[in-house]
Amino acid sequence: MLLLQCPHCLEGRSEEEFDYAGEAHIQRPAPGVTDAEWADYLYFRSNPQGRHREMWVHTAGCRRYFNVVRDTVSYDVLAVYPIGEREPLVGKPPP
Amino acid sequence: MERYSLFGLLKHALHHHEDWPRAWRDAEPRSSYDVVVVGGGGHGLATAYYLAKVHGITDVAVVEKGWLGGGNTGRNTTIVRSNYLRDEAARLYDFALELWPDLSRELNFNVMFSPRGVLNLGHTLQEMRDIERRVNANRLNGIDGEVLGPAELEARVPLLNCSPDARYPVLGASWQPRGGVARHDAVAWGYARAADALGVDLIQQTPVTGIRVEGKHVAGVETARGFIAARKVACVVAGHSGVLAAMAGLRLPIESRPLQALVSEPLKPCLDTVVMSNAVHCYISQADKGDLVIGAGADAYTGYGQRGSFHIIEHSLAAVCELFPAFSRVRMNRQWGGIVDICPDACPIIGKTPVGGLYFNCGWGTGGFKSTPGSGYVFADTIAHDRPHPLAAPFALSRFERGALIDEHGAAGVAH
Numbered sequence: 001m002l003l004l005q006c007p008h009c010l011e012g013r014s015e016e017e018f019d020y021a022g023e024a025h026i027q028r029p030a031p032g033v034t035d036a037e038w039a040d041y042l043y044f045r046s047n048p049q050g051r052h053r054e055m056w057v058h059t060a061g062c063r064r065y066f067n068v069v070r071d072t073v074s075y076d077v078l079a080v081y082p083i084g085e086r087e088p089l090v091g092k093p094p095p
Numbered sequence: 096m097e098r099y100s101l102f103g104l105l106k107h108a109l110h111h112h113e114d115w116p117r118a119w120r121d122a123e124p125r126s127s128y129d130v131v132v133v134g135g136g137g138h139g140l141a142t143a144y145y146l147a148k149v150h151g152i153t154d155v156a157v158v159e160k161g162w163l164g165g166g167n168t169g170r171n172t173t174i175v176r177s178n179y180l181r182d183e184a185a186r187l188y189d190f191a192l193e194l195w196p197d198l199s200r201e202l203n204f205n206v207m208f209s210p211r212g213v214l215n216l217g218h219t220l221q222e223m224r225d226i227e228r229r230v231n232a233n234r235l236n237g238i239d240g241e242v243l244g245p246a247e248l249e250a251r252v253p254l255l256n257c258s259p260d261a262r263y264p265v266l267g268a269s270w271q272p273r274g275g276v277a278r279h280d281a282v283a284w285g286y287a288r289a290a291d292a293l294g295v296d297l298i299q300q301t302p303v304t305g306i307r308v309e310g311k312h313v314a315g316v317e318t319a320r321g322f323i324a325a326r327k328v329a330c331v332v333a334g335h336s337g338v339l340a341a342m343a344g345l346r347l348p349i350e351s352r353p354l355q356a357l358v359s360e361p362l363k364p365c366l367d368t369v370v371m372s373n374a375v376h377c378y379i380s381q382a383d384k385g386d387l388v389i390g391a392g393a394d395a396y397t398g399y400g401q402r403g404s405f406h407i408i409e410h411s412l413a414a415v416c417e418l419f420p421a422f423s424r425v426r427m428n429r430q431w432g433g434i435v436d437i438c439p440d441a442c443p444i445i446g447k448t449p450v451g452g453l454y455f456n457c458g459w460g461t462g463g464f465k466s467t468p469g470s471g472y473v474f475a476d477t478i479a480h481d482r483p484h485p486l487a488a489p490f491a492l493s494r495f496e497r498g499a500l501i502d503e504h505g506a507a508g509v510a511h
Contacts, residue, residue: 043348
């Protein structure tokens with residue numbers, strides 16, 4: 001069971017209040033990309049064993065999105081930060 | 096390999112069963128092989144077996160980081176069925192299902208396949224429409240299926256709460272009589288023993304740490320016990336596929352998550368079929384030794400911890416108690432998680448990669464066990480001929496670029 005700190009409500013709550021919203025920092029490509037680039041944007045994910053940047057939404061609270069850096073092996077939440085900001089430099093960076 | 100038989104049983108009884116030979120050799124890795132299969136689970140072992148048996152390629156090693164069948168092969172709920180909606184998926188899963196009844200004889204190892212039928216419950220009008228559609232699609236594809244009403248269900252599964260005022264009213268179910276369960280460990284062991292007998296080296300406790308690519312072709316794998324050269328490398332590592340793909344500089348459309356299951360204390364026989372419910376998210380059967388085998392859901396987020404979140408099993412067990420009120424006081428013995436590799440369309444990826452001689456068989460997600468024989472068969476064929484087996488062709492990695500996804504989410508009666 002994860003405990004997440006919602007950066008909007010400023011309260012720590014258990015994961016049941018939240019929904020996972022997928023990998024973070026995925027940029028929509030400009031028009032005119034190849035099929036391969038479009039497929040990569042739509043479907044391909046980094047799925048790392050370790051440090052992962054992801055989005056969550058506080059469904060049962062403020063219903064707003066935020067970013068999380070989490071270790072996918074230890075499940076430690078390394079950082080929580082608002083959408084649109086760069087991730088804080090915590091944990092081992094992805095290779 | 097000593098064939099298992101009634102005569103052998105009697106012969107070894109004379110020596111108090113103390114002189115049975117090992118089921119397979121503990122092979123030392125050689126410096127090179129024709130084919131290296133990474134991953135010693137059911138699918139990997141089946142691949143090695145069919146490479147040797149059907150294609151005569153016996154210079155094969157299976158490299159496994161832990162012990163054989165210790166990953167998802169030993170962590171699933173052993174359900175076997177083929178009632179998938181889409182034509183491509185239906186053909187692939189039914190090809191696998193057709194291999195099950197003869198598997199014990201073929202491998203000379205009792206995999207305890209028990210075609211006791213599989214029920215997928217419908218709790219809402221929309222679910223019943225989906226079930227009718229799927230059963231009709233199945234029958235058009237030659238797959239057995241029937242839609243049962245509440246009265247037939249009540250007769251077939253007396254412990255199921257079919258009363259109209261139930262928390263989750265049961266309006267009906269799809270019924271696939273040829274489906275059932277098998278003993279998961281025996282499947283891995285049977286394939287391992289049969290592959291070993293054909294000359295395949297099974298190398299356990301040897302993690303692969305890198306995939307060596309020279310030019311645009313694979314050269315072999317780096318392991319904890321040194322480099323092993325190979326003409327072809329076949330990766331069948333389920334939840335860790337993304338990690339292996341990254342070693343070869345590839346990305347996959349897969350997210351890995353823990354899927355949980357649990358077993359109860361042993362009970363007297365009380366449930367002689369498999370009951371799955373998509374809407375309330377649980378599936379349940381009774382193992383031959385009496386324990387209830389209960390499948391729960393997968394975590395919603397990426398993770399490699401083989402445990403999963405508690406609220407997932409809480410949700411599934413609450414549903415089990417509503418569907419089977421008699422089970423409310425059954426105690427659970429063990430709980431675990433397996434890392435499943437989930438594709439955006441809930442279908443596997445089987446076939447070639449942009450790296451020559453490197454093949455992937457992954458993305459089976461929450462439903463890989465049932466297809467173990469078929470998956471191994473078509474993958475071995477794909478590797479041997481360096482082109483997709485006709486049944487595997489629609490499941491190529493390139494389908495994501497072509498937009499030719501095979502959407503089996505929910506449609507298959509998959510409980511996820």
